[in-house]
Amino acid sequence: MNTLRAFFFAGAALVACSSASAAELSVAAAGQYAQDTYAEYLDLLSLPNDAIVPADIRKNVEFLEAAFRKRGFVTRQLENDGKPMLFAEQPDADPELRTVLFYMHLDGQPVVPEQWSQKDPWTPVLKRRTDAGEWEEMDSAKLFSGSVDPEWRVFGRSSADDKAPIMMLLATMDALKASGAAQGVNVKVILDSEEEKGSPSIRKVMSAHRDLLRSDAIVINDGPMHATNQPTLIFGNRGAAQARITVYGAREALHSGHYGNYSPNPAQRLATLLASMKGDDGRVTVPGYYDRVQLDADDRRIMAAVPDDEDAMLKRLGIAKPDRVGANYQEAMQYPSLNVRGMASAEVGDKVATVVPEKAVAELDLRTTPESDARYLAKLVEDHIQQQGYHLVTGTPTDEERARFDKLASFTYQTEGGNAAATPIDAPVGRWAFQSMVEAFGENPAPVRIRMMGGTVPTAEIVEALQVPFVIVPLVNADNNQHASDENMRMGNYVNGVRTLYSLITRPLQEGAQ
């Protein structure tokens, strides 16, 4: 992760530019520019986009290529095994301005049509909520003329994730052209075609086109905004690694009457081993696990300012008390996690038998941080297991290992699950984005700043190829139900997304107090 650290300082070298503030776009004006794209938006949502069907991906790419060209962009399909990514840039880049690369993705989650309450996930439907709280279908034509209620929503696959941000950007370009406002940054765009498959090729494609994609910062428009629907900036995300512990007992499952109390029980031993890794408060007790995470007073202040309603969260989750890894939810996400995501030994339920099992398995996931990568954390866990007296084997123990070592386990891990990524909140790109939002939406409440989100998104894959700082600017409503059969986009968020992007693009990205 040192490479990521390095370009924060590269970011600090950005020179001061002439203008220090963004242009304004009224809600009414933004609403109009947005509305002018709704027909195009519904057409886009009508194109299936599961990356499992390359021909579908190509239709989306062609549609969007035309849409960006219409706004004066030069486009290029970046070949990727038949599922091209789309690159777009403005041909008349101002050499005095910094360049920002906007990342979005055009592919979507698979659908199970019969799970949807509408006829077809690929036929978007406009809905409003009745007084009884039900979603009621409306005539989509209502979107195209007259006033659009910000609470109305368009339901359909990718309505929010992630086609809405793409359309917001197109509407923003329309607004810029119409208003004649000066851009503060040059715009480049990369549209991923396999994000919902874990962006397996984004790193490769971006590395192959490094010159084309060269930019001073990356803005990632993906994911939901904070639950309060306040303007949201995210400065990093945890990475993910997987590991597996298998504890071995006797060669075969044994009769628990004849061997219970005699042949060591691997499920019991696995339990004891796992128990040695975490305290009752949920804190990891593997030596060194949290050591590399350093939070200062500023970090804690910014995290405490995030308007999470933890009481509501606990109620929704159905738990009385959270683990005590951090003082609050945000702080908990700054630390690497050690999570038992699955556990098994012999059988439970109908198939249970009275045996001493022959082995027990725990599947772990380790959420990583930029300072604590998968290799570092996995090694600590491995050392800890050995410290508990285990001899580590590769695969099933041999007869000799069985005869020689009392405690036998295997520990394997994979690190390809995605790296953590982070930009310091006070890096130029962070200040630029924060001030843009303050100008667009005011300071009360201030934009929500998430130091590092808990989940893993392919930020590292996106940014590591270019070695530039980034910020994640989610634009869609938190309750968009992405990936589910009731995915939806709130129209008020669509309009505010245009205002957000307009503010970002008209504000110069520069070094110094902004």
Next chain:
Amino acid sequence: MNTLRAFFFAGAALVACSSASAAELSVAAAGQYAQDTYAEYLDLLSLPNDAIVPADIRKNVEFLEAAFRKRGFVTRQLENDGKPMLFAEQPDADPELRTVLFYMHLDGQPVVPEQWSQKDPWTPVLKRRTDAGEWEEMDSAKLFSGSVDPEWRVFGRSSADDKAPIMMLLATMDALKASGAAQGVNVKVILDSEEEKGSPSIRKVMSAHRDLLRSDAIVINDGPMHATNQPTLIFGNRGAAQARITVYGAREALHSGHYGNYSPNPAQRLATLLASMKGDDGRVTVPGYYDRVQLDADDRRIMAAVPDDEDAMLKRLGIAKPDRVGANYQEAMQYPSLNVRGMASAEVGDKVATVVPEKAVAELDLRTTPESDARYLAKLVEDHIQQQGYHLVTGTPTDEERARFDKLASFTYQTEGGNAAATPIDAPVGRWAFQSMVEAFGENPAPVRIRMMGGTVPTAEIVEALQVPFVIVPLVNADNNQHASDENMRMGNYVNGVRTLYSLITRPLQEGAQ
């Protein structure tokens, strides 16, 4: 278990009888009496006896009824839902003698014929081991005349478990009649028809015919002898109870990125809970769990005398070191066990997902002892779980319970798995059986005395109805592979079984030093 304790003292009231020693039966004589029954034995093995087919059970009962009548017994079929049990007694019981009830079972395990290396599990086959260690089929006629090698074996379902002991008893009655030796006890016999189904009705049938079955002691001829093939006496067995712990986390499985480090992980908590129940040495640490088991110096001496080859056992199991519940294998079996027989949370392997699971389950089996029954042990575990801070719920927690209690679990248990049973080794029946065997086989090596075996057999169900002391006298070779597709009976054990039963029946059962 107080009732079981009570009749040890009843046993102490047995009056002294005239003769204090058993009659002798030479190996050659026993071999001849045995051989005279081999044709009948093979005929019996040709009758399928899975209790799932009542008509098959009835054919076995009819065959054996005729066999006992031929030896002068009065018989009676004890009705049991179409699968009668067979009772047999000698009509001319001597009122001066104690009466012993011999328990055996005529039903057998189910078979999967294609798993057998012989044509049909119900067509018994004589085999001998070649120099290369393979089992080679022989002409069965070799059993009926000429010398029978003690190492020859008859393969077939129930060849050992448990038709051989029935035939040994019939051969013994032939021997008694031919030799004219005086009986030391009156003989009654009960043949169970559902032992391989867990003897679900033996208690009911025996209770219904308490007067008919009235006796002073019960000898159970079932199960394998000690691995050394030395004469074996077993004075008890552990019982079995099942329990289940479910630890609850959030209402639903959660995204481990967003909630790892925040929402408590029930698999982790279950692990910690299980870890709190046992030490690294395998000893249960639930307060009071072992307290009721009292072993004195005599007990330990007798257990240490059992010629277990623990090194060989460890090698066979594939473990370097046993749990340290007892100083040796026998001692470990004297204590109740707390065994994780199955464990599960979310998924492992191909189906694993990156979640914080919503619950975790451990299936336990508790092997009980006469002093520590299922209810007592389960209550200790339940109390212990609560001591760890858990609020116990019935089924899935309610919203209110979720809001109120940090740690939620359910704990359920069933006690119908079979009670433990034990007769003190120095009870009259134990001394009678031991001395009979010493007279038949000598003192060097002495008969193996197992204070309590680890597995659960329906001894309690058999003996509790009559409230008399018992001893288990297994007669078949340890490597008979009962229940498997290569079940077999060693002919040397058949002959020694006749000697054993002859010695038992000719030795008076009485109080005092024997």
